[in-house]
Amino acid sequence: MTAKPFHVAIVGGGITGLALAISLHKRGVSFTIYEQAAAFGEIGAGVGMHANAVRAMKICDEGLLAGFERVATRNAWASKKDVWFDVLDGTSTEPANIPEKLAPLFILTGHEDGHAACHRARFLEEMVPLLPAGSAQFGKRLVSVTGVEEDGGNPLTLVFEDGTTAQADAVLGCDGIKSRTRAVLVAALNKVDNKDNAIIDKAKPTYSHKFVYRGLIPMVDAVAVLGEERSANAMLWMGPDRHALTFPVNHGQTLNLVAFVTTPEPWPSQDAQQLTLPATRDDALRDFAGFGPNVLGLLGKAAPQMDRWALFDLAEHPLPQFYKGRLCLVGDAAHASTPHHGAGAGMCIEDVAVLAELMGTLKSKEELPIAFAAFDASRRGRDQWLVASSRRSADLYEWRARGRDFAGIADEVRARQAYIWNIDLDKSIARAKEDLTRRLAL
Ligand code: FAD
Known part of the structure; x- marks a missing residue:
């Protein structure tokens, strides 16, 4: 693998940042991860991954997929292998431990993988050893990025809360729902100082x-x-x-x-x-x-x-663009969602697969903004659909959207889940690469 003639900064070492780092490493892109915490860490909770996320992991890196598989748990029963959820009436007084007394209202059977889930911290522990030694710096809380609006090839400067700075040819904002890079991006898109609160507030999650x-x-x-x-x-x-x-x-x-x-x-x-x-x-x-x-x-x-x-x-404040120049947002930083599709992290991993595949084809740092434009065109619609659809799904589950019309709820949830599960990511990446080639030729 030939090393790429540029170095990128990844801000944030959550699922998105680490998956991206691993995927870029495989494609010869050198990087430094800047994480605000003292060490990589995840909360003690589970995270479910759909088949689309598992397929995306395979594209990112076989080691990433193998790490997930080592910690993944699926439905235990053979008869439930392809089931995402049995949907039950939570208000019923019938005992769940006598299944014939409490039949499911409907069953969400969707894809070959059923329900795959893992403990977040265990997944992170599988990812960390896949990083090259010395590629992460801790205690680095990003405050701002300068140079985003300049067209030339000068490096961008990252400014951290501890008063230190670092330089990189591009900044990949993987800093999650509370993203600082989102504020920097919105300021740059609106050509205002990134302390302009009225503009920055429009980029905040609600x-x-x-x-x-x-x-x-x-x-x-x-x-x-x-x-x-x-x-x-x-x-x-x-x-x-x-x-x-x-x-x-x-x-x-x-x-x-x-x-x-x-x-x-x-x-x-x-x-x-x-x-x-x-x-x-x-x-x-x-x-x-x-x-x-x-x-x-x-x-x-x-x-x-x-x-x-x-x-x-970010349902009320969708970003008009995921990038500006050589700053690009990935994962929750770009499209933080409520979790009602159980697919937020999966979308982050899809993002990573697409972005890494695009960046893996680049020959110079001047091509970076063009790759980010192709990434934005490929991903923003699907990512922002998830944010809106997730809110709707919760209202379906909570009898707010269609009351107790369980057949209608089942049909609508199935259609929404199918859109998530059935993406042909290889085709999507091929299209994004064609788009990149077209943009590079302009
Ligand atoms: P984060 O996990 O937020 O990571 C961001 C990283 O950036 C952190 O390490 C943080 O310390 C660092 N950082 C932040 N700011 C700075 C800064 N200024 N400088 C340096 N570093 C910084 N998704 C699923 O696919 N399946 C599920 O079952 C699922 N369940 C969920 C349940 C709940 C209750 C919630 C809230 C979400 C759920 N999600 C689920 C969504 C999923 O958790 C997120 O999409 C995913 O964790 C986002 O990962 P990320 O790496 O983009 O962001």
């Missing part, structure tokens, strides 16, 4: 009026409530203004519980800087009053102290 309790429950406790079948396989529990997901992680030793609440109240901290607030299991039980013994029983097995996570997204 509250979707949903929050979530997350818990990891020992499988033995989950089985005591739900029985074997409903614990070993992925379930979606619907109800009015609330819904919950349960699926196995840690090779079936743990049940991941995600319990969503819709509220008219504003999020107490008003912005996306503080996404979690302390809460208790009793708060969760109170919020799920009216649900049946299955969901309440599981919540009762959660730890007494549970955080509440606000769900912010």
Whole structure:
């Protein structure tokens, strides 16, 4: 592999930043990751990956896919292998551990992979060894980037909170929902100073009026409530203004519980800087009053102290472009979404596959903005569709969009999920490369 004649900065070492680093390394692109934390780290929660995400990992790097497969857990039962979720009435008082008494309202069967999920921190631990030694710097909280608006080939300068600076031929913003690179991009697109708050506020995520309790429950406790079948396989529990997901992680030793609440109240901290607030299991039980013994029983097995996570997204403030010059945003920085399709991280990995494949063809640093334009054209529509569709999906699950028309809900959710699952990423990348070739020839 011939080394590319440019060096890029990756801001943020979450799933997007690390997957991108691994994918660029494979394609001869040198990089430095700048992460604000003292070490790579992920929260103790599960993350589900659809077939599209798994196919994207394969394009990114075989090692990335192998790492995911080592930590992935799928539905345990052979009969559930291609099932994404059994969808159940969470308000039912029938016991889930007697399956014939509580039949699913409908089953979301979609793709060859069923439900694949892993513990986030375990996945990150698989990714880190795939990075070349010395390619990450920690404690580097990005404050600004200068030179974005200049056309020449001068390097961009990254300025960090600790007063240090670094230079790179391009900056790839993988800094997540609270992205600083998004503020820099929006300032550059609007030709204003990146301290102009009125403009920068338009690039901030807003509250979707949903929050979530997350818990990891020992499988033995989950089985005591739900029985074997409903614990070993992925379930979606619907109800009015609330819904919950349960699926196995840690090779079936743990049940991941995600319990969503819709509220008219504003999020107490008003912005996306503080996404979690302390809460208790009793708060969760109170919020799920009216649900049946299955969901309440599981919540009762959660730890007494549970955080509440606000769900912010960019639905109200979609970016007009993911790039400007040699600054390009990737993953949640570009299109933070609520998680109701279970596909936000999957879209991040699709982004990475497309961007890495484009950058892998480049011959000079002057071509970088053209590759970013082709990336933007290829990805923005699909990524922003997910953000809007995710909000709609939650309203379907919570009987807000179509009431209790379960047949209608099933049809609509199936169509939306199919759009996510059935992408032909190879074709999409081939088209993006053709577009890049066309743009380079202009
Ligand atoms: P992040 O994970 O936010 O990483 C950003 C990184 O950048 C962090 O390491 C951060 O420290 C660093 N950083 C931030 N600012 C700076 C700065 N100024 N300077 C330097 N470093 C910085 N997706 C799925 O596909 N499946 C799911 O099942 C799923 N479930 C979800 C459940 C919930 C409740 C939520 C909220 C999201 C869920 N998602 C899911 C979405 C998924 O979590 C995100 O899409 C994904 O984690 C985004 O990864 P990222 O690397 O882009 O951003």
